[in-house]
Amino acid sequence: MSVLPYAVAAWLFGVGLYGIATSRNFIHLVGCLGVCQSATYVLLLGLGYRWGSIAPIFYDHPPGTPAVDPVMQALVLTDIVVGATLTALLLVLTVQAHKRGGSLDPEKLRPMRAGGKSGRSQGSSRVDEPARGSR
Amino acid sequence: MTAFPALLLPLPVAIPLVLCAVILATAHILPGRMPDILAIGAAVSVAILSAVIARHAAQGPIVYWFGGWEPKDGVYLGIGFSVDEASGWIAAFIGVLYALTFVFAWGFFDRTHGHFHILMLLFLAAMVGFSFTRDMFNLFVWFEVMSVAAFALTAYHLAESSLAGAINFTVVNSLAGFLMLGGIGLIYAQAGTLDFEGIAAAVAHGGRDPVVAGAFCLVAAALMIKGAIVPFQFWLADAHAVAPSPVSVIFSGSMVSLGLFGLAKVSSVVFAGSDQVQQALPILLIGLGSFTALLGGWMALLQRHLKRMLAFSTISHAGIMLAGIGALTAGGTGGMLVYVVGHGLVKGALFMIAGILLATQASIDEIALRGLGRGIWPAGIAMALAGLLLCGLPLGALDQGTRLVQGALAQQGHGIALAATAIGAALTGAAVLRAAGRIFLGLGPDPGDEAGAPSEDEREKANRPLWLMLAPCCALLALDVAIPAEVIAQALPRAAAAFMHRPDAGALAEGPAWLPWASVAAGLAGAGYGLFRNRLPKVVVRPVSATQSAPTRALEILHSGLIGDYAAWLAVGVAGIAAVLAMV
Numbered sequence: 001m002s003v004l005p006y007a008v009a010a011w012l013f014g015v016g017l018y019g020i021a022t023s024r025n026f027i028h029l030v031g032c033l034g035v036c037q038s039a040t041y042v043l044l045l046g047l048g049y050r051w052g053s054i055a056p057i058f059y060d061h062p063p064g065t066p067a068v069d070p071v072m073q074a075l076v077l078t079d080i081v082v083g084a085t086l087t088a089l090l091l092v093l094t095v096q097a098h099k100r101g102g103s104l105d106p107e108k109l110r111p112m113r114a115g116g117k118s119g120r121s122q123g124s125s126r127v128d129e130p131a132r133g134s135r
Numbered sequence: 136m137t138a139f140p141a142l143l144l145p146l147p148v149a150i151p152l153v154l155c156a157v158i159l160a161t162a163h164i165l166p167g168r169m170p171d172i173l174a175i176g177a178a179v180s181v182a183i184l185s186a187v188i189a190r191h192a193a194q195g196p197i198v199y200w201f202g203g204w205e206p207k208d209g210v211y212l213g214i215g216f217s218v219d220e221a222s223g224w225i226a227a228f229i230g231v232l233y234a235l236t237f238v239f240a241w242g243f244f245d246r247t248h249g250h251f252h253i254l255m256l257l258f259l260a261a262m263v264g265f266s267f268t269r270d271m272f273n274l275f276v277w278f279e280v281m282s283v284a285a286f287a288l289t290a291y292h293l294a295e296s297s298l299a300g301a302i303n304f305t306v307v308n309s310l311a312g313f314l315m316l317g318g319i320g321l322i323y324a325q326a327g328t329l330d331f332e333g334i335a336a337a338v339a340h341g342g343r344d345p346v347v348a349g350a351f352c353l354v355a356a357a358l359m360i361k362g363a364i365v366p367f368q369f370w371l372a373d374a375h376a377v378a379p380s381p382v383s384v385i386f387s388g389s390m391v392s393l394g395l396f397g398l399a400k401v402s403s404v405v406f407a408g409s410d411q412v413q414q415a416l417p418i419l420l421i422g423l424g425s426f427t428a429l430l431g432g433w434m435a436l437l438q439r440h441l442k443r444m445l446a447f448s449t450i451s452h453a454g455i456m457l458a459g460i461g462a463l464t465a466g467g468t469g470g471m472l473v474y475v476v477g478h479g480l481v482k483g484a485l486f487m488i489a490g491i492l493l494a495t496q497a498s499i500d501e502i503a504l505r506g507l508g509r510g511i512w513p514a515g516i517a518m519a520l521a522g523l524l525l526c527g528l529p530l531g532a533l534d535q536g537t538r539l540v541q542g543a544l545a546q547q548g549h550g551i552a553l554a555a556t557a558i559g560a561a562l563t564g565a566a567v568l569r570a571a572g573r574i575f576l577g578l579g580p581d582p583g584d585e586a587g588a589p590s591e592d593e594r595e596k597a598n599r600p601l602w603l604m605l606a607p608c609c610a611l612l613a614l615d616v617a618i619p620a621e622v623i624a625q626a627l628p629r630a631a632a633a634f635m636h637r638p639d640a641g642a643l644a645e646g647p648a649w650l651p652w653a654s655v656a657a658g659l660a661g662a663g664y665g666l667f668r669n670r671l672p673k674v675v676v677r678p679v680s681a682t683q684s685a686p687t688r689a690l691e692i693l694h695s696g697l698i699g700d701y702a703a704w705l706a707v708g709v710a711g712i713a714a715v716l717a718m719v
Binding site: 009071089106 | 698
């Protein structure tokens with residue numbers, strides 16, 4: 001196997017992670033998570049691939065014909081199922097968060113902050129950022 | 136090995152899964168409390184079956200191959216369960232914890248249509264499968280099932296804060312799943328099999344190999360994310376603080392420690408033959424573990440939201456467990472296994488007390504609750520006892536685990552890690568004792584205007600009788616105290632050796648006897664300082680507040696609640712693990 005699939009997988013994962021780290025919108029963030037997951041597809045398919053061999057279906061080939069690794073393909077299938085579940089669940093959570101918080105921005109939807117100082121007054125636990133709107 | 140116990144192996148996983156489906160299909164016609172009864176029955180049967188399996192496994196691991204696909208000529212094609220004594224007892228402990236949690240959650244949700252129970256049973260099946268499996272990919276599947284059930288349970292209330300916490304939890308743990316799958320792909324490419332033993336044989340033959348090291352890096356990072364080890368710990372505090380109390384019991388009691396259990400299994404079985412990994416392990420695990428123990432303890436001390444405080448305390452204890460694994464001896468790993476049980480019991484009880492406060496006093500804020508716990512003083516006694524046990528009061532399973540972990544660390548001369556385990560335990564114990572003193576005795580200064588909790592108003596369903604909620608909590612504490620130490624001390628060397636696939640090494644060393652007492656004393660002192668700070672002379676108070684305020688502020692800013700920051704720290708953590716692996 002050449003280095004290319006490894007490189008592509010690492011690049012995809014890195015790009016996805018960068019997207020998550022900088023995202024200001026939860027829907028965008030879920031998309032970035034999908035990009036990260038694509039990295040695993042590429043890696044697994046690349047690892048299982050054999051040059052010049054058939055798909056692992058022996059219906060019209062004699063047994064023993066070189067085939068690509070079916071285990072890896074099974075892993076990718078499972079991975080796709082996991083990905084679909086996660087995306088659906090995350091989008092549901094996002095929709096509900098938008099209903100209740102009125103925003104899709106992670107900055108505005110933080111969970112309770114350190115010391116229980118937040119929840120509603122986001123960001124006020126930072127010392128340099130006095131609670132806005134208190135007047 | 137007789138066929139009888141081997142045929143039992145799939146049952147502890149199958150029973151909850153089948154019941155899940157049954158409850159889901161019949162939820163609309165089942166009478167009100169039927170899902171509760173069925174769920175308790177399932178959890179109890181899992182506990183009993185696992186205990187039976189564990190007893191049979193004392194002579195040697197029991198193996199079950201699904202569909203009869205046994206390995207032939209060293210080629211592993213099938214997927215198997217393999218249960219050693221320790222894994223069996225861990226599964227039994229998980230069953231007990233679930234059963235008591237279901238009792239605690241009796242009547243917790245009004246109109247659930249059994250959904251809570253379905254998710255919990257799925258969660259239970261995944262945990263048992265996770266501890267029984269001997270197949271790398273199967274391990275990943277249970278890891279993901281566990282995660283998905285946990286995500287949904289965290290967001291169960293669908294309140295604003297619980298949704299934000301659940302999203303953070305989901306994103307970070309999904310990334311963990313991807314990392315793990317990548318690692319599994321790499322190790323499969325190298326070994327050509329997914330079976331633990333098959334991979335171990337291939338790894339032992341392979342010598343120094345960057346692909347094996349890379350696979351370990353990814354799998355270890357994934358399991359450490361589950362185990363909430365610094366710098367992957369951020370999701371935990373968000374998720375545990377906002378999940379419904381019964382769910383938090385399971386999260387802190389078993390899910391987090393199960394990640395570390397998986398790490399112990401994978402590193403001592405699958406990667407035992409790789410010198411590179413084995414050399415990197417002590418540096419990584421003991422270093423990160425000590426740091427996690429200290430940071431978690433400190434953060435716990437800073438919280439006034441009770442569940443968030445307990446969540447940070449779990450992080451601290453996860454660090455202690457990780458340091459135990461890092462000793463790479465039967466004593467360290469055996470101690471960690473006992474610690475998982477002891478910690479799960481005590482922390483589960485504490486989250487139940489938090490739930491009781493939420494239900495009866497409609498608040499979870501330590502300051503706002505000052506003195507309000509007097510009416511439910513039995514819960515206060517339980518909380519004080521649990522706090523002392525967390526500190527290291529020499530009593531029960533948690534203490535035995537602590538002493539074994541400390542013994543293993545002392546034997547290898549890891550003085551700093553030894554101190555970190557004692558200090559971490561003292562800090563979290565101090566936080567719990569301070570809260571107990573303030574809530575149930577009304578100690579500490581009168582907060583005045585500050586009494587109003589700045590976080591969102593929270594409450595949980597209030598019309599459950601106190602005894603119903605208190606009974607499972609006391610049962611957990613009683614179990615921790617009553618587990619006979621001699622029986623564990625006798626069985627543990629054998630069980631730990633079988634768990635690590637090593638020859639039995641005989642009796643295990645214990646740490647210095649004075650160390651737990653020192654932790655307790657430090658914990659009490661810390662709690663006293665927190666409560667009576669304004670009565671102490673200024674000479675004592677000023678240097679402490681001067682030195683701690685800047686790092687405290689930095690820590691609070693770090694725990695920003697922003698998923699982007701968490702993702703960045705995750706990248707840093709993976710890079711750090713890779714760097715250590717590359718350097719040895």
